Amino acid sequence: MNKISELFGSRVFNDAVMREKLPKDTYKALRSHIDKGTPLSLETANVIASAMKDWALEHGATHFTHWFQPMTGITAEKHDSFISPTEGGGIVMNFSGKELIKGEPDASSFPSGGIRATFEARGYTNWDPSSCAFIKENTLCIPTAFCSYGGEALDKKTPLLRSMEAIETQALRILKLLGNKSSQRVLTTVGPEQEYFLISKELYEKRKDLIYCGRTLLGAKPPKRQELEDHYFGAIKPKVNEFMEELDEELWKLGVLANTEHNEVAPAQHELAPIFSSSNVAADHNQLTMEMMKKIAGKHGLVCLLHEKPFAGINGSGKHINWSLATDTGENLLKPGKNPIQNIQFLLFLSAVIKAVDEHQDLLRISVASPSNDHRLGGNEAPPAIISIFLGDDLQEVLDAITEGKCEVPVRNRRMGIGVQILPDFKKDTTDRNRTSPFAFTGSRFEFRMPGSTTSVACPTYMINTIVADSLMEIADRLEASSDIKADAVSLVKDIYTQHKRIVFNGNNYSEEWVREAEKRGLLNLKSAVEAFPHFTDKKNLDLFEKHHIFNEIEVTARQEILYEEYCKLINIEALTMLDMIHKDILPSVSAYVKDLSDVVLSKQSISENIPCEMEKNLIHSLSSACDILYAKAAALDQCLLEVNALEKIRDAADYFCGKVLPAMNELRAIADELETITAAKYWPMPTYGSLLFT
Ligand code: ADP
Numbered sequence: 001m002n003k004i005s006e007l008f009g010s011r012v013f014n015d016a017v018m019r020e021k022l023p024k025d026t027y028k029a030l031r032s033h034i035d036k037g038t039p040l041s042l043e044t045a046n047v048i049a050s051a052m053k054d055w056a057l058e059h060g061a062t063h064f065t066h067w068f069q070p071m072t073g074i075t076a077e078k079h080d081s082f083i084s085p086t087e088g089g090g091i092v093m094n095f096s097g098k099e100l101i102k103g104e105p106d107a108s109s110f111p112s113g114g115i116r117a118t119f120e121a122r123g124y125t126n127w128d129p130s131s132c133a134f135i136k137e138n139t140l141c142i143p144t145a146f147c148s149y150g151g152e153a154l155d156k157k158t159p160l161l162r163s164m165e166a167i168e169t170q171a172l173r174i175l176k177l178l179g180n181k182s183s184q185r186v187l188t189t190v191g192p193e194q195e196y197f198l199i200s201k202e203l204y205e206k207r208k209d210l211i212y213c214g215r216t217l218l219g220a221k222p223p224k225r226q227e228l229e230d231h232y233f234g235a236i237k238p239k240v241n242e243f244m245e246e247l248d249e250e251l252w253k254l255g256v257l258a259n260t261e262h263n264e265v266a267p268a269q270h271e272l273a274p275i276f277s278s279s280n281v282a283a284d285h286n287q288l289t290m291e292m293m294k295k296i297a298g299k300h301g302l303v304c305l306l307h308e309k310p311f312a313g314i315n316g317s318g319k320h321i322n323w324s325l326a327t328d329t330g331e332n333l334l335k336p337g338k339n340p341i342q343n344i345q346f347l348l349f350l351s352a353v354i355k356a357v358d359e360h361q362d363l364l365r366i367s368v369a370s371p372s373n374d375h376r377l378g379g380n381e382a383p384p385a386i387i388s389i390f391l392g393d394d395l396q397e398v399l400d401a402i403t404e405g406k407c408e409v410p411v412r413n414r415r416m417g418i419g420v421q422i423l424p425d426f427k428k429d430t431t432d433r434n435r436t437s438p439f440a441f442t443g444s445r446f447e448f449r450m451p452g453s454t455t456s457v458a459c460p461t462y463m464i465n466t467i468v469a470d471s472l473m474e475i476a477d478r479l480e481a482s483s484d485i486k487a488d489a490v491s492l493v494k495d496i497y498t499q500h501k502r503i504v505f506n507g508n509n510y511s512e513e514w515v516r517e518a519e520k521r522g523l524l525n526l527k528s529a530v531e532a533f534p535h536f537t538d539k540k541n542l543d544l545f546e547k548h549h550i551f552n553e554i555e556v557t558a559r560q561e562i563l564y565e566e567y568c569k570l571i572n573i574e575a576l577t578m579l580d581m582i583h584k585d586i587l588p589s590v591s592a593y594v595k596d597l598s599d600v601v602l603s604k605q606s607i608s609e610n611i612p613c614e615m616e617k618n619l620i621h622s623l624s625s626a627c628d629i630l631y632a633k634a635a636a637l638d639q640c641l642l643e644v645n646a647l648e649k650i651r652d653a654a655d656y657f658c659g660k661v662l663p664a665m666n667e668l669r670a671i672a673d674e675l676e677t678i679t680a681a682k683y684w685p686m687p688t689y690g691s692l693l694f695t
C-alpha cells in the first residue's frame, strides 16, 4: 500500500468505514447521534461495537482501550483484550456496546486536585463518538472523556467538549438573528502548529537533565547559536528527512492531516502543521502527533524534545493555535470577505473575540501557564506575558471608520511584496506580518501564539471557546431585544470596539515600550505562572464557567490545585537533578582536571624550577575557586529545598519555588557554565550545547 490516498485513514474507524461496515439504520442512528446529539440505544451501541471489533480484528488488533487525556499532559490507556472464554475451554472475541460506551479504569493515581477522595476513587471514561476510533499498534483506541463518580471533569477533553457546545449555542443564536438560517451547526476549528527539537539519542542519554527534565539545566553557550538564521526553512538533513517521512506516513494512517514540515529558527528545531479540523479532533490528533514524534524519533537514533525551552539562549518551542469558527455549510465566520465594513456578521464575530480577549486576559494567560512555558514567554522570541490582539492595518481602519460613524473605507489595492495580487479577497500583507503578537488575526482566523509546545490543544481552546461564547451571548441578548437588528448590530460593533480597543496592538510586542504602554492601558502583565494561577478562581471566572456549564466551582478549584502541584513538582525535580549533576558529575570531573594540572606543575618543577607554569597555576586557581563557589551555591539550593519542603500550603510552596528556588538554580547555573568554558573538553562530564545542537 503506497498510495497516500489509500494510506490515509487506513487505521481509522472513520465515516467511510462506518458507512461500509454498519447496517444502514445503525449508521444513520450513529450519524444523528454525532451530528445532532440524539441519544444512542444500547442495542445500537452493541451493533457498532461488534462492527468495530470485526474491523479491528481484520487490521490485526487484539486489544481495545479507552483512550483519554487525564490532567497529566499525556494520554492514558489501559488495554483489555477482546478475548472472552467459552464453556468448552476456548475463546471468542467479544466487544460489547457497554464496553464501548463506558469504562471504569482503575485510575486512582491520576491527578484530580482533591476531587476524588479515596472512598470514591472511581473514575469513568465515556465514549466520545465525535472523534473517530483508531488502531495504534495492536490496540483499538476509543477516544473518551474522563469524569469522576460525581460527574466532575478529570480530563482535558470534557471541558473542551462542553465549551464547543457553549460557543455553538451562542453562535447559532447570532446567525439566526442575522437571518442566516441555513446553518444547523457551528464548529470551532483548530490547526495547531507544533514545534519540536530533534537531537541525537546517544548524546541525550548522557545528560541527566534531558532525561529527567526534558531540558538542559546547565550548558555554556556554544560559539555559534542561531544568529545566522541559516537553519530557518533550510534544507532538511537526510536523517531528519527520514524521520519526517515516517512520521507523516504513520500520522496519515491515523487520519491526521499532517501537512507542512520545515526547519525552524533554532538549530535542530523543526515544525509540523496539520490542516485544521474540528477543535476536538485537532486536540486528539495533536496528542497523537506528539506521541508519534517521540516514538518515531527513537527509531531513527534521535530524541524528540517537546519541552518549551530545552536550551537556554536559543528559541524555545511553541504550539500556535490557529482558531476559527465554521458552520456546517462550510462558512468561515471569521472570514472578512471582499468588503469587511459591510459584512456585519463578520464584524460581530470579530467584536466578540476582541471583547472576550480584553475581558479575560487572565484566563488566556492561565491556559498557557506552566513552569516550562515561563522560560519562553517574555523571552525575545515568544510573545510577552501581556495579552493583546493584532488586527492589522486594514481591519483597524475598518473598525476606526465604524467608530467614526462611517460605513465605507477606501478600498486600497494592497498587494503582496512581489507585486502580484495573490489573495483575491482580503490582502495578506496587512494581516500576517506581525509575528510578535500573542493573539494575531491572520486573515481568516486568529493565531494564539502563547501556548507552549507541550500544552494540550484542549486547554487554550476551551478557554477561547468559553470566553468568546460569553461575548456572543451578550451580543445575542442585546440583539434579541432590538427592533432594528442591522442598525443595532453596527452600533454594538462600535460600542464594543470603543470599549475594548485598548487590547488591540499592532506594534512590536517584544519592545520595552510596549511593556510600559500596556501598563498605561491597564492591561495585565502576569509575568509568571504563579502570578497567573490565583486568578483561575476569581469570582468573574467562576461565574463565567458556571454560566456556560464548563466547570463548577469544585472543578475549577481542583484544576487550580493541579496546576500548583505540577508547578512545584516539576521545579523540585529540576533542582534535585541539578544538584545531582553538580555533585556526582561536575565537581568530581573538574577535580580530576585540577589534579592532572597539578601533576603537570609538579613534574615540570621537578625538572627545573625555571619552567614557567603560570597557565597551569592560574587555571588551577580559577577552577578551584569556581568549584568552591559552585559547592557553596549548591548548598544554598539544597537549603532552599529543605525550606520549601517544610511549607504546608501549596501556594506558599509555589511562590517559594518561583521566588527563591529558581533564582538559586540560575545562580548555580551561571557558575557551572563558567566552569564549563574553562574546563578541558575531555574532562567535562556531559555533551555540550555545541555537540547537542550541531551534530
Ligand atoms: P503560518 O506559519 O503562516 O502561521 P502555517 O501554514 O504553518 O502558517 O499554519 C497555519 C495553520 O492554520 C495550519 O494548521 C492551518 O490548517 C490552520 N488554519 C488555516 N485556516 C484555519 C481556520 N479557518 N481555522 C483554524 N485553523 C486554520
Ligand code: MG
Pocket: 193, 320, 447
Ligand atoms: Mg504560525
